[in-house]
Amino acid sequence: MKKFMSDIGIEELKHSLQEKLKTLETSEAKIIALEKTIHKLTRENEELQKRCLQKEAELKDVFENVNDAFVSIDLKGNVFKMNDIASDIFGYKYDEKNSLNLMKLVHPDDFEYTQKVFGKLVEEGSYSKYRSRIITKSGIVKKIEVNSSLLFDSNKKIIGAQGIVRDITQEIAVQKLLEAQKNQLDIIFNNSPIGITLSEEKENDFVFVNNSLTTMLGYSLAELKKLKVTDFTHPEDRKKSNELKEKLYNGEIDKFSLEKRYIQKSGNVLWAKTTVKAIRDEKSNIKFQVATVEDITENKLSKEKLIESENRLTSLISKLYSGVLLENEKREIVISNEKFCDLFSINIPPSSLKEKDSTKLFEESKMIFENPDYYILRIKKLIKDKKVVLGDELRLTDGRILERDYVPISKDKEYKGHLWTYRDVTLSRNYRKSLEAHKKRYSNIIANLQLGLVELDNRNFILSANKSFVKMTGFEEDQIIEKDIRNLFKKDKIKEFIQKRSINRKNRRSGSYEFKFINNLNEEKSLLVSTAPNFNIRGEVIGSIGIILDITHIKSLESQKEVLLKKLEQRNVELEEYAHVVSHDLKSPLRSISALTSWLKEDYGDSLGDGGLKNVDLIQEVVEKMERLINDILNYSSINNDSDTTEEVNTYEVITGIKNLIYTPKHVKIKINKNLPIIKANKVRIQQLFQNLMSNAVNYIDKKEGLVTVNFKEKKKGYVFSIKDNGIGIPEEYHAKIFEVFQSLGTHKDSTGIGLSIVKKIVDMYNGKIWLESEKGKGTTFFIEFKK
C-alpha cells in the first residue's frame, strides 16, 4: 500500500507544481497589465487635476462676477466668502485681514427672528425668504431677503452657511407706494358723493361699484350683479333710458347723460343725474361702460317746491281781494291780478297787461276817479318820492271808495320798481251807516216785542229797556233808565220767588227764575225771567241782558186749575160718601120691609091664605132685587181710579175662584184656559169684571148643554181675554147700548142692568178695550184687551 501511495503523490505533486507555475505566469501578465493601467490612470488624473484647477479658477470668476450678492458664513456668522455685490449691500469690504460678522449688522429688532431662522436652517438644511433689516456701514437701514443653505466640509460636518442676498429696500418701497396709491384711488372712489360704476360690455356685468352707489340704491354689489339697470329704473324712465343705451351700443354716441329716477331697494324713488360713457376697443366695440350717478333728489324736490310755491303765490295774487299791480323801474307792468282789472274796469285778462306801460294804463283809466288830474299827479309824486305810502283814499265817480298802498321795491339798495295795491273799501266805509239802519230796525222789533227786554250794566243799572218791560214795571221809561233795577223790584213788593235754573254757579248772571210782585201801578204781576251775561268784543262781561215773560195770566189760569182740581177731588169724596149714606138710607127701609113681611108670614101666615102668602113672597123678592140694585149702583159709583192700588193679579186664580163662587146650573160647563196670564191691576176690580161677564154668560144660556169658555191671546203690547158662551146671543143693534147704565136686555131675575156698565167702567179705568161678537141664538163672545 505504501508504494502505491508514494507513486501517486509524486505524480500528483508534479502536476500541481506545473499548474502553479502556469497560474503564476498569468498573474505576472496581469500585473504587467495593471501597471500599465495605473500609469494610464495617473496620467489621466493629472490631466483631470489640471482641468479641475482650471475649472476652479473659472468658478471663482463666476462667483465673483454673479449678479446676486453671495455670501458664506461660519456658524457664528463670520464671513468667509462674499462677493462684491454683497459687499455693496452690506457696505463692508471683506478680506482676510478684516473679519466681518454678519450678525452684528442685523437690526436689533430683527435679531431674535434671525436667530430662529438660523436654527431652522441648521435643522432643515436650507431656508428661503429670510427677510430682515440690516444696518450698513454708513448706518443706512436696508431690507434684505436671503435664500440660504448649509455648507459641509469633506467629513460632512456643518461648517457654515451660504446664501444669496437681495436688497429689497426699493422693491418694498415701490410696493408700498403702489398700495398707497391704490388706497388713495379707492378712497376717492368710495368716498366720492357721486356713484360710480364700471361695467363690462353688458350692463349688469359690474366690475366695480363704489360705496356711494350701493348706499344710494340700497343694494349690495352682489345684489346689483343679479339685477339689470332696467330693474331698478323707475318704470316711467325706462323707455328714455333704454333708447339712449341703444344709441350707445350702436355707436351713435359715446356718452349720454340724463336725469332719471331709480327705485331704491326700500322702494323709495331716487332722482339722479346719470352719465354713461362707453370705452371702446380698437374695433370700437364697447369694452367698458363707466357710469356716474349723482343723487339730485333733494334738488328735484326743492325745485318742485319752488315751482309749487311760485304757483301758490301766483294763484294767491290772482285771487287776492286787493287789486295788485307790480311795476319795474321802467314803469312796465310785471304782474297784476284780476281784482285790479276789476277795480279799474279793464276788460282784458291781467296776463295780457304784462310788460305794458303803466303810465299809459293809468292815463287811460283816470276818468273813473272823481278827480282824475289829481290822481295822476299824486301817482307821479309818489313815484318821485319813492317812500311807502299806505291807505290813500280815492273816490270813484260811481260812488266806490278805494284805498291805495304804494310800496317801492329795491334790491341791494337799488330801486327796482314798486307795488300798487288797491282795496275796495266802499262797504266798510258804508258799514257804520248800514249798521245804524240795522240797529234801528231791530230796535223797532225789540221795542214792540211782547217779551220784556232789559239791558243792565255791571252795577245792575238799567241801560235800556223795551216798551213791554216798562209796561210790566208800571213805571215810565225815564223813571227807570240809569236806575238800579233792584229798586223796581223791592223785597217787600215780591210775593214769591222761584229759582228755576242756574246755568253756571260761578256766573250768577245766567239763570232763570219766576217771581210774583206788585208793580208801580199796584198790579200783581207774575214774571218769568231769563238772564244771560252780556259781553263786549274782548269777551269781558259788561253787564247782563234779561228777557222777561209776563206770565200773570198763565199763572192765574194755573191757580184756577188747581182750585178746580181740589174742588173736584173733594166733590168726588163727598159723592162717594153720599153714595154710601144714600144706599144705607135706602137699604134700611128695605130691611124693615123684609123683617116685617117675614113676621107677617110667621105670625099671620095661616090667616093670609095661599094667595096672601104668595104676595108676601113677591114683596120679599122685589125687596131683594131692590137691594141688589142699590149694591150695584154703589159698586158702580165707587169704581174710581184714584183710590185703587195695583198689584200682580193671577187671572187664572181669580177666574177659577169666580167659577166656584157663582151659581152654575148642572147643565152648564165652564172651561178656563190654565195659561191665563198675570196682569197688573186691582184684584177686586178684576174679580168684579169677570164675575159680571161670567154670571151673564151662565145666566143667559138656553141650550141643553151650556158651555162657557174663558180664553186669552197674547199680543205684542197686551192680552186679549175672551168669554164665550153658547147662550141666546145679543142682537147687533144693542151691542153699543148694553154697556150703558140700566140697559138690561135680559129678563133674568137677578139682572139690574148695571153689570156691564161696571165692566165697561173697569175696562176704561185700565185704558183697555171691550167689544163683543154675537149671533142671535148661537152665543156671545166678549173680548177684553188689557195693555201689558
Next chain:
Amino acid sequence: MQKKLTILLIEDDQIEVMKFNRILSKIDSKHRVIEANNGEEALSILENKDDLPNLILLDLNMPKINGIEFLKILKNDEILKYLPTVVLTTSNNQKDMLECYKIGIAGYMVKPLKYEDYQSKLIKVLSYWSANELITV
C-alpha cells in the same frame, strides 16, 4: 151653658130694635138688653159705672153722634175702652170698616137684608159672646 149677658144695643131704627128683641125672645135668651136710641143716650147710660154692660152692639149710621164718633169717645175713656164693641151695620163701606178696626172693635157684622139671614147671623154672634170669658170693669 150660656152666660147671661148685659147687652147695650145702640140703634136708632125702631124696627131694628124690634127685630133684635124678637130674635132674643124667640131663642128664649136670658140676656139683659139695655136700649139706647143714639150715641148720646148710650154715653149717659154708660156714665153709671156700677152697671156697665158686658157687650155693646153698635149701629154706625145714626143721627147726632154717629157710630164711629161714639167709638172714638169710648176708646178714649179709661174704663169704657175695655168694653167689647161689635158693630152692626148695613154698610160694608171699606173705609168705615178700616176705621172701626183701627179705633178698636171686637167685631163687625153686616146686617143681611133677609130677616132669616139676619136672625141666624145674630144668634151666632150672641152665642159666641156668651161663650166668652168676660171681664168686669
